[in-house]
Amino acid sequence: MASRFPASWLDELRSRSDIVQIVSGYVSLKKQGRKHWGLCPFHGEKTASFSVDGEQQLYYCFGCKAGGNVFSFIMEMERCSFSEAVEILAERAHLPLPQMVEDEDYERRRSRRERLLRANTEAARFYHDMLFKPGGAPSLQYLRGRGLSDSVIRRFGLGAAPEDWSVLTDTLLERGYTLEELSAVGLTVVKEPDRPGGKTRYFDMFRNRAIFPIIDMYKNVIAFGGRSLGSALPKYMNTSDTPVFNKRKGVYAANLLREQRHLDRVILVEGYMDVVSLTQFGVEGVCATLGTALTNEQARLLRRFAPEVYLAYDGDSAGQHAILRGLDILREEGIPAKVLDFPDGLDPDEFVRRDGAEGFRALPALPAAAYRLRRLKEGFDLSDAEGRINYARAAMSVLLPLDPVERSAYLKTLQVDTGFPPDVLLQQLDLALQQQSGASASSSAAPAPKKKPSRPRPEAPVSPELAAQETLLALLATGQIPKDMVEEKDFEEDELKSLYTSLVSGVSAASLVDTAPDDETRSRYARILLSPMAENTDQMISMAAQCLGRIRRSAWQKQFDALQQQIHSLDPADPALTNLLKEAQSVRLRLEKLR
Numbered sequence: 116m117a118s119r120f121p122a123s124w125l126d127e128l129r130s131r132s133d134i135v136q137i138v139s140g141y142v143s144l145k146k147q148g149r150k151h152w153g154l155c156p157f158h159g160e161k162t163a164s165f166s167v168d169g170e171q172q173l174y175y176c177f178g179c180k181a182g183g184n185v186f187s188f189i190m191e192m193e194r195c196s197f198s199e200a201v202e203i204l205a206e207r208a209h210l211p212l213p214q215m216v217e218d219e220d221y222e223r224r225r226s227r228r229e230r231l232l233r234a235n236t237e238a239a240r241f242y243h244d245m246l247f248k249p250g251g252a253p254s255l256q257y258l259r260g261r262g263l264s265d266s267v268i269r270r271f272g273l274g275a276a277p278e279d280w281s282v283l284t285d286t287l288l289e290r291g292y293t294l295e296e297l298s299a300v301g302l303t304v305v306k307e308p309d310r311p312g313g314k315t316r317y318f319d320m321f322r323n324r325a326i327f328p329i330i331d332m333y334k335n336v337i338a339f340g341g342r343s344l345g346s347a348l349p350k351y352m353n354t355s356d357t358p359v360f361n362k363r364k365g366v367y368a369a370n371l372l373r374e375q376r377h378l379d380r381v382i383l384v385e386g387y388m389d390v391v392s393l394t395q396f397g398v399e400g401v402c403a404t405l406g407t408a409l410t411n412e413q414a415r416l417l418r419r420f421a422p423e424v425y426l427a428y429d430g431d432s433a434g435q436h437a438i439l440r441g442l443d444i445l446r447e448e449g450i451p452a453k454v455l456d457f458p459d460g461l462d463p464d465e466f467v468r469r470d471g472a473e474g475f476r477a478l479p480a481l482p483a484a485a486y487r488l489r490r491l492k493e494g495f496d497l498s499d500a501e502g503r504i505n506y507a508r509a510a511m512s513v514l515l516p517l518d519p520v521e522r523s524a525y526l527k528t529l530q531v532d533t534g535f536p537p538d539v540l541l542q543q544l545d546l547a548l549q550q551q552s553g554a555s556a557s558s559s560a561a562p563a564p565k566k567k568p569s570r571p572r573p574e575a576p577v578s579p580e581l582a583a584q585e586t587l588l589a590l591l592a593t594g595q596i597p598k599d600m601v602e603e604k605d606f607e608e609d610e611l612k613s614l615y616t617s618l619v620s621g622v623s624a625a626s627l628v629d630t631a632p633d634d635e636t637r638s639r640y641a642r643i644l645l646s647p648m649a650e651n652t653d654q655m656i657s658m659a660a661q662c663l664g665r666i667r668r669s670a671w672q673k674q675f676d677a678l679q680q681q682i683h684s685l686d687p688a689d690p691a692l693t694n695l696l697k698e699a700q701s702v703r704l705r706l707e708k709l710r
């Protein structure tokens with residue numbers, strides 16, 4: 116039976132745990148306008164982009180986009196679970212812990228996710244235990260053969276899927292999990308009968324593979340990677356996306372990153388084996404993406420662990436290509452990045468074995484621009500005048516996004532490589548700058564620099580309508596605008612609709628944040644629900660009216676456009692035309708009234 120803290124007791128605790136006071140225990144805050152500001156404790160920064168909103172009892176960082184309420188703040192700072200955060204705050208507030216209550220609704224919402232995660236945990240334990248049994252011998256031999264010690268094997272919970280069709284599934288079925296659950300988390304493949312009355316067949320997804328459990332920051336086993344031991348393909352297999360796993364959002368070894376505080380950089384490698392091996396040799400802060408190229412979501416996650424990201428990919432051409440893409444993503448997110456330069460064509464694993472952690476730390480880390488220039492240079496023949504000219508021209512695209520000091524440093528390198536005097540290169544750069552501001556809409560295939568990452572980028576809502584809907588929710592959360600001003604249908608997304616419904620039924624912004632299903636959503640809620648920039652109630656009401664005007668105009672406009680399109684597609688003799696024209700006319704009238 117699931118139980119939890121009674122809601123009224125949690126409200127009491129929340130009201131006794133002022134977020135400004137709690138955060139001040141960790142971060143020095145300054146009041147500015149309606150909010151308090153300080154240096155973000157979750158990512159390294161020199162100017163304050165971390166805001167604490169005493170009115171809504173929320174925090175949000177405009178740099179790394181971490182956000183939430185007083186409970187999530189403690190969870191993040193103390194790296195603990197929700198119940199532990201509650202206990203810490205209760206002790207601080209001298210509030211005795213209550214009797215836990217049983218809660219059907221809570222049970223229903225939480226239980227599926229919990230059961231799926233528990234199935235994964237039990238599978239991970241099964242695989243790990245198997246590693247030291249006869250069925251796991253080939254996996255153990257493989258892992259030891261790669262130089263892994265038993266202690267690092269334990270630390271990462273590595274395991275073995277034996278060569279057997281269904282031993283894991285059968286074990287978990289016996290423990291009460293259903294085929295549907297096991298198939299939902301990707302542990303089991305279920306084949307429905309191909310004829311009526313036939314038998315449902317099933318088999319284990321991972322067979323005869325060494326197993327790398329994928330564990331999130333909160334120590335949940337969310338998925339698995341399996342390295343094939345025989346000739347089976349693919350060589351590496353990952354769990355596909357499931358209700359508890361999204362491969363674009365997490366990284367391998369997030370659980371360990373979270374334990375390593377005050378990292379000055381995160382090292383991103385290509386494979387799970389690289390992560391394990393570098394960790395064994397004492398390199399800290401290593402992680403890998405989950406079988407995909409680096410995504411924007413992952414880049415934002417990494418920023419929460421360290422101020423800078425080092426890419427340590429293989430020297431082959433696929434690895435080198437992945438570096439350029441990774442640098443692009445990191446630049447889009449405004450995260451400083453460097454590239455580790457491995458000598459003699461070694462990959463990270465081979466290198467650390469040869470030179471150890473000391474050698475690894477001493478490796479040169481190329482700034483992104485230096486790496487891009489080097490890659491670019493490889494494409495031109497510099498022994499030839501034309502090659503030098505073309506290289507100098509192309510190099511401008513790398514220099515454009517840099518600040519003047521960096522540019523001047525690279526202009527010197529470029530001068531050495533091409534032989535052009537500095538003033539000529541500067542003129543070329545000016546030309547490129549003009550072209551960029553003139554034709555910023557052109558989509559040249561060259562590595563055209565994306566817009567310069569203006570430091571902490573406030574998250575830009577995608578459309579003005581969405582921005583208006585989000586502002587409207589912030590205004591509603593203040594409780595200062597009349598609730599009947601707004602309707603559910605003013606919101607397009609289901610997520611925003613449900614925030615609206617909760618707010619009008621009296622749920623506070625700070626407690627709404629607890630209902631978010633994952634970190635990213637929680638941060639989004641916190642951002643949306645921060646106090647709006649308004650002086651008083653009148654200003655808020657007028658802001659709300661403006662937002663509503665925009666939202667409703669756009670809704671009518673969409674309807675009008677759809678009708679127009681329908682009308683144009685009809686044959687002029689079509690009898691339906693008259694009605695459509697009438698309807699379009701009345702929509703047009705409504706639109707004009709709203710202008």
Ligand SMILES: [Zn+2]
Nearest residue numbers: 155158176179
């Ligand atoms: Zn931050």
